[in-house]
Amino acid sequence: MCHLCETKPVYQFTNKRKVCAKCFTHWFEKKSLYTIRKFEMINQNEKISYKNSKNFKDAVLEKILKIVSEKARIELIKLPSKKGSHKTAVSTSSDDEAFEIINIIINKKSKKLETLKPKFKKIIKPLYLFLDCEIELYAKINKLKYKPQKKKETDLQKFINELEIKHPEIKHSIINGYLELYN
Numbered sequence: 082m083c084h085l086c087e088t089k090p091v092y093q094f095t096n097k098r099k100v101c102a103k104c105f106t107h108w109f110e111k112k113s114l115y116t117i118r119k120f121e122m123i124n125q126n127e128k129i130s131y132k133n134s135k136n137f138k139d140a141v142l143e144k145i146l147k148i149v150s151e152k153a154r155i156e157l158i159k160l161p162s163k164k165g166s167h168k169t170a171v172s173t174s175s176d177d178e179a180f181e182i183i184n185i186i187i188n189k190k191s192k193k194l195e196t197l198k199p200k201f202k203k204i205i206k207p208l209y210l211f212l213d214c215e216i217e218l219y220a221k222i223n224k225l226k227y228k229p230q231k232k233k234e235t236d237l238q239k240f241i242n243e244l245e246i247k248h249p250e251i252k253h254s255i256i257n258g259y260l261e262l263y264n
Contacts, residue, residue: 092218095249102222109219113145113207114152120198122205123153123168129205130158130166137217138172138208140225145207146170168203176213178206179252180238182259187237198263212252 083090083101090099100108117123131146133139150157158166178197185193195201199209208216220227244251
């Protein structure tokens with residue numbers, strides 16, 4: 082049963098707490114707004130561009146940006162528009178960032194690590210603190226339109242995904258370690 086409202090759960094956190102679809106949606110939206118505020122990604126009256134290539138991450142990014150636009154009076158610009166924007170939102174997740182951090186470290190290209198911040202120059206990453214499975218669940222619960230895509234995994238990605246199964250939160254630990262380094 083859902084930890085908060087005693088209905089059928091759709092997601093279980095690593096601490097074994099279960100939540101229903103309504104509570105999961107509330108948690109997801111609250112955490113995305115927290116991420117935007119914590120990393121000072123968006124200011125009022127800014128123009129934010131984004132791309133929707135019809136995958137689940139882009140569909141969720143678009144929905145979250147629309148929620149933010151209602152609260153912060155920002156203008157959304159769907160790429161490839163010619164209008165000038167202040168920042169560009171990209172739909173990378175903790176999975177993407179954790180893989181990239183490890184890949185950069187393994188390949189000894191530490192100068193590239195700075196580009197992986199949640200906000201780097203004019204690039205912002207509102208889904209930075211979410212796992213792919215959380216983003217996809219949010220898209221399904223909210224019946225967002227997207228095309229399922231098969232993503233080819235590298236050996237490194239397979240290894241980290243296997244680690245995540247055995248040691249939940251490993252991707253978040255990689256992200257948190259990185260953030261401690263750069264803050």
